[in-house]
Amino acid sequence: MSFSIWDYVNPLDLEELARRYRAATPTHMLTMDSFLREDFAREVSESYPDYQSAQRRGREFKWVNERVKVQITDPTLMPEPVVTLNNVINSEELREVFAEITGIGPLVSDPGLAGAGMHIMGRGGSLGVHTDFTQIESGVHRRLNILVYLNPIWQDEWDGAFEMWDPDVKHRVERIVPEFNRCAIFNTTTESFHAVSAIQCPSDMNRLSFASYYYTEEPPEGWDGVFRNTIYKARPNERYKRYVQMPFENFRKPIEKRLRRTYYQLRGWDWEEKLPEAKVKANAEQSESES
Numbered sequence: 001m002s003f004s005i006w007d008y009v010n011p012l013d014l015e016e017l018a019r020r021y022r023a024a025t026p027t028h029m030l031t032m033d034s035f036l037r038e039d040f041a042r043e044v045s046e047s048y049p050d051y052q053s054a055q056r057r058g059r060e061f062k063w064v065n066e067r068v069k070v071q072i073t074d075p076t077l078m079p080e081p082v083v084t085l086n087n088v089i090n091s092e093e094l095r096e097v098f099a100e101i102t103g104i105g106p107l108v109s110d111p112g113l114a115g116a117g118m119h120i121m122g123r124g125g126s127l128g129v130h131t132d133f134t135q136i137e138s139g140v141h142r143r144l145n146i147l148v149y150l151n152p153i154w155q156d157e158w159d160g161a162f163e164m165w166d167p168d169v170k171h172r173v174e175r176i177v178p179e180f181n182r183c184a185i186f187n188t189t190t191e192s193f194h195a196v197s198a199i200q201c202p203s204d205m206n207r208l209s210f211a212s213y214y215y216t217e218e219p220p221e222g223w224d225g226v227f228r229n230t231i232y233k234a235r236p237n238e239r240y241k242r243y244v245q246m247p248f249e250n251f252r253k254p255i256e257k258r259l260r261r262t263y264y265q266l267r268g269w270d271w272e273e274k275l276p277e278a279k280v281k282a283n284a285e286q287s288e289s290e291s
């Protein structure tokens with residue numbers, strides 16, 4: 001079914017947005033408030049599950065650099081309003097709009113939503129300073145991150161801000177409060193270090209966002225031909241994390257991955273990052289029996 005993104009997205013001043021995006025340094029980026037139509041934004045927000053429900057349908061992260069976070073990438077497990085948002089953000093029409101703003105293109109989307117989709121983070125959650133993976137299996141090059149914040153209420157003192165850091169991770173250069181219906185976009189490069197600061201919201205609330213990433217078939221200018229995965233770096237004041245927690249986790253992660261792969265194979269499940277359908281069904285059945 002065809003639709004127009006302007007039924008869901010508020011009018012955009014493309015010339016002004018392009019000026020702001022390209023003037024930002026050291027990473028090209030911008031924020032757009034009131035990005036979605038108000039009624040649609042609230043419909044999407046209200047459809048988000050609580051943290052416990054999200055755990056049963058998505059992947060939970062408990063690492064040093066990514067914690068108290070659930071990610072749902074499978075559209076069949078998303079509420080209908082979120083499916084619509086996903087279709088809008090990944091539509092050719094909106095990709096062309098962002099290509100005009102950023103000067104990057106032609107842009108393509110990832111139907112698999114690798115690393116993207118619904119993000120639900122609870123109190124105490126955080127995301128360490130990092131740069132993102134540069135390619136996906138199809139070989140396309142990651143070029144642009146799109147983040148839409150969906151909390152109806154968010155107070156600055158609850159933190160959970162999006163942070164942009166300089167390439168040496170010495171100074172924070174941008175701090176964006178995840179206010180309702182705010183959209184942030186930035187150029188994904190090997191030097192676009194970013195993070196989410198520790199969340200201090202009330203225990204009965206969560207930080208809600210939707211993420212999507214755009215790619216190009218052609219590599220970015222100056223590409224050295226090397227695929228890079230996500231790279232984390234500690235903040236200047238995170239000495240214990242840098243010298244103890246991160247090295248220990250780098251030792252522990254591959255061991256846990258091998259154990260998980262073995263367990264999944266014994267159960268007849270796909271061991272890859274997405275939750276197997278059998279496990280999702282089992283979780284849903286358990287939830288129903290507990291209710």
